[in-house]
Amino acid sequence: MLVRQLSWILVIFIFIAVGESKMTGLRGGCNGNDLRGLTAFKSGIRHDTSGRLEKWVGRDCCKWEGVTCEKKDKNTVKRVSELRLPGLISGDDFIIVTSMEGTLSPSIISLSALEVLDLSNLVNISGMIPRSIGSSLPNLRQLLLNGNELTGFIPESISNLSKLEDLQLHENHLSGTLPSSLGNLQYLRRLFLHSNKFSGQIPPSLMKSKNLLTLDLHGNNLKGRIPENIGMLKDLRKLDFSDNSLSGTLPSSLKNLTSLFEMYLEFNVLEGELITLPPSLGFLRLDGNRLTGRIPPFFQNLVSLQKVSLANNKFRGSLPSTLGSLSQLYFLNISNNLIEGPLPNEISSLQNLQTLDLSFNPLNLSPIPEWIGELPALCSIFLAGCGIKGELPEFLQSVQSPIFELDLSSNNLTGALPNWLGDLTSLSLLNLSRNFLASNLPNSLAQLKDLGVLDLHSNRLTGPIDHIFTMQKSSLKYVDLSHNKLTGGLPDSFRKMGTLQSLDLSYNRLGSDFPASLGLVSALERLNMQKNKFTGEIPNTVLKLGNLKELNLSDNLLVGEIPKGKPLSRFPKSSYSGNRGLCGIPLAPCRPGV
Incomplete structure (x- = not known):
């Protein structure tokens, strides 16, 4: 009887425990x-x-x-x-x-x-x-x-995720080919596979994912042609196949992508002529390919275009006047092609244009059209290697919009550096290198408080340079004054150059003691003072330049022992050769008494 009662108690306890577990x-x-x-x-x-x-x-x-x-x-x-x-x-x-x-x-x-x-x-x-x-x-x-x-591959089983809308596997080390079964993901709206190591071709079956809004495969090792049936992706808004090795011509079905706003195909090996583009485009990058032929006049139909880069191709002929109808365009880069002048006056109607880069085209701009200075929003002007002759055009000092970037390098500019350059107080980049400019450096350059890049190398400039390095709160990061006829010494004001990363003064006639304050420029990564007349010893403060990666002090009049330790000991003999009075590692040991 007692056993039977205990059995019932145990059963009841089990039911209670199970019930509590379920309730939990x-x-x-x-x-x-x-x-x-x-x-x-x-x-x-x-x-x-x-x-x-x-x-x-x-x-x-x-x-x-x-x-x-x-x-x-x-x-x-x-x-x-x-x-x-x-x-x-x-x-x-x-x-x-x-x-x-x-x-x-x-x-x-x-x-x-x-x-x-x-x-x-x-x-x-x-x-x-x-x-x-x-x-x-x-x-x-x-x-x-x-x-x-x-690492590894995209598993084939991923195609079974029939409800998948968002697949983001970018910025990993995934490899292998793209599974053709990805096209089975009918609800997929965003596919990000960029910045991996995928190889092979883009499977045409991928275009069966008709709900795709974003397709980003850039930065892989993909080859072959862009699938001709890409026009099936009628809802696609962003397409990025850049930084691969895709070849062949642009598929004609691109015109069917009537919702596409961003198309990035730069840095591939695409070829042929530019025949058609999606009409809804706002952002277009085709630079770094092998595209040929003329830039077609159909740009007038791409009324939403805001940013266009066709640089580093083989486009020829003149620019179509229809570019002037792109009222929303703020960025235009057609550099490094075979475009000929003259520039169509219609471009002067681009009221929103901020950046114009026509560098390294045989435009023979002599002179630069004055309407460039009348563009109300233009703040970045890149006309390097465009066959410009004569003096710096004076209309640049009275442009409607403050100039942030001005690059007129690799032209045939002559005359002096004008004093009004100092009035362009918004300049962050000034590149007038590889011209025939002949004058002193104007004192007004010290007024350019926001200047980060100053490149005047390979001209015929003369006189002192100390005022360049006396700016208060300087933002200078890159200075190249090499291959000129500059004279005088270096100031002791380098302690103000806290942001300076690269300084090239080589092939001039500069002469003074090596300034100890140069060792206080902690951000300095590159220093070239080759082929000048610098004297005295290398100060120990230079050992504080922990970020220094390149150094050339050769062919000067430096003397004494090279300070021992890094970073100076890391550089080869060629960094110090041609200084008869220098000794110590990596050169020959110093004689007693030196």
Whole structure:
């Protein structure tokens, strides 16, 4: 009798325990498979700078940070539907950059109800995409694994993710060919595979994903032609195949992409003539290919164009006057082609044009058309190697918009550097190198407080240079005054040049002691003082130039022992040769008494 009573008590206890377990699940417990999958993922991470994983304690994973659970029906335990652990954590007024170091656990596919997997930009997550991800996570809508260290291939099973809308695997080390079955993802809207090591051809079957809005494959090793059926992607808004090795002509079906706003095909080996383009384009880059023929007049139909770069091709003939009808255009780069002058006056109607780059074309601009100075928004002028003759045009001092960048290098400019250059107080870049300018450096150059790049090399400039380095709060980063006839010495004011990274004074007639203050320019990476008349010893302060990567002090009148230590000991003999009084490593040892 007692045994029978104990048996009934045990049965009742079991029912109560099971019931409590079920009620716990209904109150928000964690599915066992989900718990094991998340625990395995955590165990694969050695370091987490965000501190999120260290809060993953207890058995109720639905309460863990970055984990979202949903109850699929009223009779089951909640399942993990979203795992969001991005490396970039943003709020209303902040962005925090975090990282995780470790390996992506294959057990992540245990989260079989998962709809969103976001492990993006964690930087140091290695491993491979699980091979059975497509069959194990049938509900996945977003797969974001970009910005990590993943290797291997895209598994064929990924084509089974029939609900997938967003696939981002960019900025990893993935390789192999692109699976042709990617075209089976009919709901796919965003595909980012750029900055990996994919090879082979772009599969034409990919164009069956007719809902694609963004297709980005740039920065891989893809070859072959752009699929002719690309015109099937009627909803596509952004196309980026740049930085690959794609060849052949542009497919004629591009004209069918009536929603395309951004098209980037630069730095491939595309050839042939520019026959057609999508009518909706706003941003177009075709630079760095082998395109030929004339720039067609149909640009007048591309009324939404804002930015165009056709640089580094083989376009010939003159610019079409229809470019002047692009009322929204703010950036035009047709440099390094075979375009001939004259420039069509219609370009003067581009009221929004900010950047004009026609460099290295046989335009024979003599003189530069004055209407260039009348463009109300123009602030960056690049006309290097355009056959310009005569003096610097005076209309530049009275342009409607402040000039930020002015490059007239590699022309046939003559005369003096005008004093009014100092009135262009917004200049950040001034490049007048490789001309025939002959004068002193005007004192007014010291007024250019925002100047970052000053390149006047290979002219016939004379006189002192000390005033160039006396600017208060200088922003100079790059200075090249080489191959001139400059004289005088260097000032002791280099301590003000805290941003200077490159200084080239070679092949001049400069002569003075090596300024000790040059060693205080901590950002300096390149210093060339070759072929001058600098005297005295190399000061010990130069040893403080820890960022110095290039040094040439050859063919001067320097004496004494080269200061011992890095960075000076890293440079070869050629950096110091031609100074008869110099000795010490890497030159011959100094004689006693030297």
